[in-house]
Amino acid sequence: MPCTTLLVGKDASFDGSTIIARNEDSGNGTFNPKRFVVVNPEDQPHTYKSVLAHLTIDLPDNPLRYTAVPNAITNEGIWAEAGVNEENISMSATETLTTNERVLGADPFVTYEPEKGKPGDDGYEPELIGGIGEEDMVTIVLPYIHSAREGVLRLGKLLEQYGTYEMNGIAFNDVNEIWWLETVGGHHWIAKRVPDNMYVTMPNQLGIDSFDFEDAFGERENYMCSVDMKQFVADNHLDLTLEGHAFNSREAFGSHSDSDHVYNTPRAWAMQRFLNPHAIQWDASDALLTPASDDIPWGRVPERKVTIEDVKYALSLHYQGTRYDPYGRDGAATRGMYRPIGINRNSQLSVVEIRPDVDDRYAAIQWLAFGSNVFNALVPFYANVTTTPEYLSNTTAQVTTESFYWANRIIAGLADAHFHECQAGIERYQEKMGGIGHQIIHETDAAADQQVADVKPLLEAGNQKVADYLKRETDSLLSKVLYEASMGMKNGFSKDDM
CATH class of the missing domain: 3.60.60.10 (Penicillin V Acylase; Chain A)
Known part of the structure; x- marks a missing residue:
């Protein structure tokens, strides 16, 4: 590869x-x-x-x-x-x-x-x-x-x-x-x-x-x-x-x-x-x-x-x-x-x-x-767990926005031809998700440090929290990129049809 x-x-x-x-x-x-x-x-x-x-x-x-x-x-x-x-x-x-x-x-x-x-x-x-x-x-x-x-x-x-x-x-x-x-x-x-x-x-x-x-x-x-x-x-x-x-x-x-x-x-x-x-x-x-x-x-x-x-x-x-x-x-x-x-x-x-x-x-x-x-964002997940969030584990051959993999693939396919129009929004998405990821690590670390019992459920909850934010922000970015790509279509015309 x-x-x-x-x-x-x-x-x-x-x-x-x-x-x-x-x-x-x-x-x-x-x-x-x-x-x-x-x-x-x-x-x-x-x-x-x-x-x-x-x-x-x-x-x-x-x-x-x-x-x-x-x-x-x-x-x-x-x-x-x-x-x-x-x-x-x-x-x-x-x-x-x-x-x-x-x-x-x-x-x-x-x-x-x-x-x-x-x-x-x-x-x-x-x-x-x-x-x-x-x-x-x-x-x-x-x-x-x-x-x-x-x-x-x-x-x-x-x-x-x-x-x-x-x-x-x-x-x-x-x-x-x-x-x-x-x-x-x-x-x-x-x-x-x-x-x-x-x-x-x-x-x-x-x-x-x-x-x-x-x-x-x-x-x-x-x-x-x-x-x-x-x-x-x-x-x-x-x-x-x-x-x-x-x-x-x-x-x-x-x-x-x-x-x-x-x-x-x-x-x-x-x-x-x-x-x-x-x-x-x-x-x-x-x-x-x-x-x-x-x-x-x-x-x-x-x-x-x-x-x-x-x-x-x-x-x-x-x-x-x-x-x-x-x-x-x-x-x-x-x-x-x-x-x-x-x-x-x-x-x-x-x-x-x-x-x-x-x-x-x-x-x-x-x-x-x-x-x-x-066009994607890098996000953290604890490794000492027994399961992973469905948003990242549910990938199949079917293209769907319910999968982190396919949502990112769609965003890239749309944004590539409109790179300069989409670049600022993608950078904000990447920065926001990175910040959320670090924040959840800090919070989960602090909670796990007080946990004498098995911490895996706590880590899995932290991972799910990351995934939930990730899906929300990825869906939001997809909406913005779709708008920019649609406005840049070759069959557009400036006269209002309303």
């Missing part, structure tokens, strides 16, 4: 939280309606069967409860995408990555092949089972891990055992650490801990730009990898770094194609331009880094601490303030030149913060937005 990821270390975030955030985007020409649900232990399968790869995996006993953002239409599987388990461990999977021919030749993907012919016939070939992929990863990993580091190790073991049919980036966080794992070919992987004082930007491209094998095969303080990775690199001549330089995993395992310079690298450039506006002259003709640069760093120390609102803005970017903005009035020749982060195909944005300064019972917040991020 085409996606964009932003990770924020605890010393770089506004409140000391670790934050992992990712847009899930549907493929070109498709939309994937999304739901927000809780998977209770009794609903977790003991034997998992993938739809796309026809792979069967026996899962451990005693799964943890967890939240998820699965597809509403399950003909291609679950695609749980992002969630938090009851021990406040979060996972986001996956960011589809790029690679190169040398990697694929050395360790091909494990792809599903249907059977050919019928058993007993000449030339019959049985089906070949595929590996694991985005469809599967949250479901087979998140309910069984007790730290971010443990998430890396469990997923790494599964990759080595079953392989994968695609290149993927996966984020894990707990209250102390964020880890980022990247698959390499069919069975190999590397992982790096996000430095506490940095943020990381990830478009659909292998991103880790330095890797320490000594640590990965020693203390594993900041790096981990598959058991034979060092030998794999040596045997297949994948190390392209010159003598005396540190190993560059992006050069070894990644890509820098012409399409990267239109589709991928501009998104990393845009996010870092926003979060570090004074680091370089981003828009100069001789800028050190441009939208087509292959050496945009994996992570940076921000110029100030990063807020939830910064994360939402960064993951909604459409190159505002540049000549590449598809909604801009300047730069006709370059307008819409690069793939936006806030794109029509955004399915959902999940921003998970694990807070260090509150009780563990309500420390995890999963902020959610559905539909195109340019």
